[in-house]
Amino acid sequence: MIEFKGVSVTYPGAKEPALADVNITFQKGEFVCVLGRSGAGKSTFIRCINGLQPVSEGYVKWEDKTLSEMTHKETLEVRRKTGMIFQHFNLIPRMSVVQNILTGLFGYKKSYENLLGLFKSSDRLQALEAIDQVELTVEPTRRVEKLSGGQKQRVAIARALVQNPKVFLGDEPVASLDPGTADRIFQLLKKTHVKRNLVSIINVHDVILAKKFATRIIALKDGKLVFDGTPEEFDDKVYADIYNHSS
Amino acid sequence: MVWFKRSQFLILLCLSLLVIGSMKLTEFDLSKFRDFQNMGDFLSKWFPMNTESLPFLFQESLLTIAIAFLGSLFGLIIALPLSFMAARNTSRNRFVYSVTRFLLSFLRSVPEFVFGLILLTTLGLGPFPAVIAIIFHNIGVLGKLISELIESADKGPMEAMLAVGARKWIGNLFAVLPQIWPNVLSQFFYRFEVAIRTSLILGLIGGGGIGQQLFIHFKTFQYQLVSVDVLLIMIMVIMVDYIGSKIREKVI
Incomplete structure (x- = not known):
């Protein structure tokens, strides 16, 4: 349903890309949690999905059309079909x-x-x-x-x-909430997701929440996609790889 | 001296030089207050107040308020959309931003008095050119002030509006205006207050209102009427300030 093909994003003036050659596909019904350290490119990744962040290279495809091929009206339609929630609620x-x-x-x-x-x-x-x-x-x-x-x-x-919406995006929606509230918000997101059969892609820092609710976990490190698997496959070794300092 | 950097001392030195230079240029000399007695003698001529013309002067005060009110309100109505075009974060593009900024700077740089003089040639004497002159200047001032409020608004709600698929201008309007509205009102009431004082000056060139009366009374040495004019002006300004703060309180 949503496909990333060779997607890279480099912000003006930055030496390193915020996202580097990301290839991934999402299907209906998936509840995906995106993990990674601060600055790993999670927010950029999420924003590429509904075109809030234009890509520098590659493309993001919705069904059979890439975002860059879409007219302004079509882009607005994609956004209309995409419910997005934010860390600071906005x-x-x-x-x-x-x-x-x-x-x-x-x-x-x-x-x-x-x-x-x-x-x-x-x-x-x-x-x-x-x-x-x-x-x-x-x-x-x-x-x-x-x-x-x-x-x-x-x-x-x-x-x-x-x-x-057909797609639900979350940019660290529980990062500024206490653990109990965060859990309840995730329960609500999951319930809504199941009821409406959505694609949900949510950035989160809390690995426990991700493993509890996600059907698929992906992880970014320095803008690169370094893990894509089930919550069960996301073990301590993967955790260490993603969150340990690279120096 | 942990609070200060060496560069700040340099700034302080420059500032001191500027103050000294400005004082020289303006003949700033507090010792001139030696002749304070003269001012006392002059002010004593203002009393007792001559209240015989109070109904007429009250009517003229209402005219002044009307000039200031229309000048500020229409100024605000026109300045609001322009300020969105003159703010970096909401402007359509760099060209629109630059042109609007230039227009606002131009309108701001021409005093109301000058606008009034120019408009007299077309519109003749009376309060109407005064209203238009105040509108022009207020567009420049309010446009700049509001555009700066827009630039410092939280961009989160704007992003949320884009994310729901709203058109950019609608999203910007809804995301920004509620955030800045109390400050916009503050600016409006401040400009309203300033417009009352400005309309007094415009009275000098036949703009009407209490300003014109003040000018006439002054020129004809009717100081006991001048004191009534001044009192009415003070009441107007205080009233606008009071109403403005009450409305702002309610809005916040």
């Missing part, structure tokens, strides 16, 4: 829970509808259903900056859910 401050969730529909609406907030009652209903699905027990009209970290991430997941 919610819009001073807006309510339900308003934030409704921004997930921006890709489906015309600009003037977004600008004027012309959402149908079915859209609002969809947002309220998403609140239920992520088991958020706060007032939908509450401003997001008044929520806890875990609640904010649930709002972010609900925003991704109303997109009706």
Whole structure:
């Protein structure tokens, strides 16, 4: 469904590539955790999937078309089909829970509808259903900056859910949460993943979480793909290879 | 001296030289306050206040507020989209960024008084050219200030809006505006306050309002009316400041 072929990314002014010759394919139903040390290229990798980060070499293919071949409209469509959650939630401050969730529909609406907030009652209903699905027990009209970290991430997941995504991307979505909340957020992601039969690709630092929830683990080191296997295959030796200093 | 670097002493030296040079140029001399008595004598002529014309002056004050309000509000409405074009992180491209920045700098560099003088030739005397002059200058000032707020906004929400498939300008608008809105309001009310003072100056060139009355009363030595004008101006400025802070409190 998603294919990386010889993908390299080099940031302007950088000597070394952030991603180097990555080749990998993801299929529907896979719950993939991406491991690696800070700076290994995990965020760059995730951002290449929905085109937030353009590739320097190679290509990322969705079904039968590469992102670079797509028109602007097609790229927006890919993003619309991709729910993405972030470490710092990236919610819009001073807006309510339900308003934030409704921004997930921006890709489906015309600009003037977004600008004027012309959402149908079915859209609002969809947002309220998403609140239920992520088991958020706060007032939908509450401003997001008044929520806890875990609640904010649930709002972010609900925003991704109303997109009706085919792919779920997570850029260290639990890195700023306590271990208990992190586990609950992962349970929620997995439940949603199974229910909607998605492709989920999630960056994570916590190996225990990755081994508990992932159906496939991949690992990056210095921008290179150094491991691709099942959670069972990710043993202490692999762990040491990935996380030990290379010097 | 762990807090200071050698370069900071050099900066301090340069600053001191600048202060001394500026004081020389401006004949800055506190000893001139020896003749403080003259000011006292002059101010004593301001009282008792002549309140007979208060209803008329009140009406003129309302006109001043209207000039300042329209000048600031329309300035803000026009400056907002321009500021997105003049911010590095939201501008469409380098060309649009540079052109908009130049336009804002130009509008900012021309004082309202000069705009007023130029507009007089087309629009004639009255409050309308004053409003337009304030709008022009406010576009320059607010556009620059808001573009700097946009540049320092958290880019996380912008990325999230791109990730949901929103068009870039819609994403930028929704991700940035709520973040900067309280500061935009602060800037607006500050500019409103400044516009009240500016409209006084524009009164000198026939812009109308309390400024024009102040100018007339001053020229005709009606100091007991000048004191009423000054009091009304002070009330207006304090009122705008108070209302602005209340609205901002509510918004935050």
